[in-house]
Amino acid sequence: MQTDTKRRVFLKRSAASGAVAVAVGAGLLTPQMVLAEWNKAAFESKSVEDVAKNLMGLEGAAEESADINIKAPDIAENGAVVPITVDVSMDGVETIAIIAKENPSPLAAAFTMGEGGVPFGRTNIKMGKTSDVIAMVKTADKTYMAKKEVKVTIGGCGG
Amino acid sequence: MSSMKVKAKEKDGIVEVKALIKHPMETGLRKDKKTGKPIPAHFVQQVVVEHGGKNRVTADWSGGVSKNPLLFVKFKGGAKGDMVKVAWTDNQGGTDSAEAEIK
Numbered sequence: 612m613q614t615d616t617k618r619r620v621f622l623k624r625s626a627a628s629g630a631v632a633v634a635v636g637a638g639l640l641t642p643q644m645v646l647a648e649w650n651k652a653a654f655e656s657k658s659v660e661d662v663a664k665n666l667m668g669l670e671g672a673a674e675e676s677a678d679i680n681i682k683a684p685d686i687a688e689n690g691a692v693v694p695i696t697v698d699v700s701m702d703g704v705e706t707i708a709i710i711a712k713e714n715p716s717p718l719a720a721a722f723t724m725g726e727g728g729v730p731f732g733r734t735n736i737k738m739g740k741t742s743d744v745i746a747m748v749k750t751a752d753k754t755y756m757a758k759k760e761v762k763v764t765i766g767g768c769g770g
Numbered sequence: 771m772s773s774m775k776v777k778a779k780e781k782d783g784i785v786e787v788k789a790l791i792k793h794p795m796e797t798g799l800r801k802d803k804k805t806g807k808p809i810p811a812h813f814v815q816q817v818v819v820e821h822g823g824k825n826r827v828t829a830d831w832s833g834g835v836s837k838n839p840l841l842f843v844k845f846k847g848g849a850k851g852d853m854v855k856v857a858w859t860d861n862q863g864g865t866d867s868a869e870a871e872i873k
Contacts, residue, residue, distance in 0.1 A: 649815045654832045692836045711834060715799060719834035722843065725825040729784055732827075733842035737797075737834050 654718050659745060662710055662718045666747075669754045673747055676701070679757035681746050687738060690763040696733040697722075697746040704730035706749040712758075713742035738763045776870040778854040785848035785872055787819050787827075789841040789856045797833030812862055817841050820855040821848050848872050 653666035663669040682696035697707050707722040707730060714737070722732035730748070738744075743758045773792045778785055791814060798811025813833040819826045819841075826845035841856070848854065850872050857867035 649830050654830070694840075696842070714834055716797075716832055716834060719832055721830045723828040723830070725827055725845075727821075727824065727845040727847035728827040729844035729846060731842075731844045732829065733840070734829070734831070735836035735840050737836055 650721070653721070655716060656718060657716065659710055659712055659717055662708065663747060663754065666708055666718065666721060667706065667749045667754045669749075673754040673756035676748070676755035676757060679746050679748055679755060681744060681757055681759045683744050683759050683761050685760075686762045686764065688764045690738040690740070690765055692735045693738050693744075693761060693763075694733065694735050695719075695744055697731065697748075699730035699746075699748050701730065701748065701750060701755070703750045703752075704728075704748055705751065707732050708745075708747040708749075709734070709736060710745040710747060711736060711738050711742050712745055714739050717745075773866045774856065774858070774868040776854065776856045776868045778848070778870045778872040780848060780850050780872050784844050784846055785821070785854065786842070786844050787854055787856065787870075789817065789819075789868070791817070791839050791841070791858055791866075793838060793858075793860065795833055795835055795837045795839060799833075812860065814839060814858045814860045817856060817858045819843055819845070820857070821845065821852060 650666055653662055656662045656665050678700045680698045687693045695709050704724055709720040710717045711719055719736040720734050741762045743760050745756055745758045747756045775790045777788045793814050794812055796809050796812040800809045802809055811833055814831050817829040827843040829841055852872045853869050855867060855869045859865045
């Protein structure tokens, strides 16, 4: 019985990897798309420090920078949809993270620049309560941050 | 029916890509009001913006991004008439993509 189970698992696995190989071969998936992995540890981190460590490999605090511009409302009447724009005037930006400090899982979004990528990102996030929104930016050799407080009238994380 | 609308516009050598995705973006923290049971997490994890065979910008998201999410990113190296492809995958294996011509 055990051999049978193992064989089945083996067949399943080889079938799955075969499908990926075919998709790559047919040009449906670029190698980068296959390799780029969602960072589970960073997205499940419960504090800004852990996000910085798991996403950016940073120990300690990031340096504040005036070259990171966060556009967000001062007051968000609806915490379910808070528009956040991050615009960075630096060279060599690899990653831009949008972090809502007081959310149960603070990391909301991470933008990774590929070839030609301009260090800019906008999306809408949920905010449970009034909090600093932190933009953390990783360049080739350093990590920077900027923050802006958003006051939330009605939280957007509950049900 | 696509789950997504994509627009791309070139201005001064920079291509602006906007995508609107139809998706519930459930965090997994909410409870069903009637049954009291938790609603399973269901959210878009990754959005890839491709152009000219290159991965220009990738956005990784959590359930902390709003329902029916918006993506707005920019890249250099595209011209009017080129095609831009945006593809997303969610945490339950769902996926979709859409293309737009750069205007």
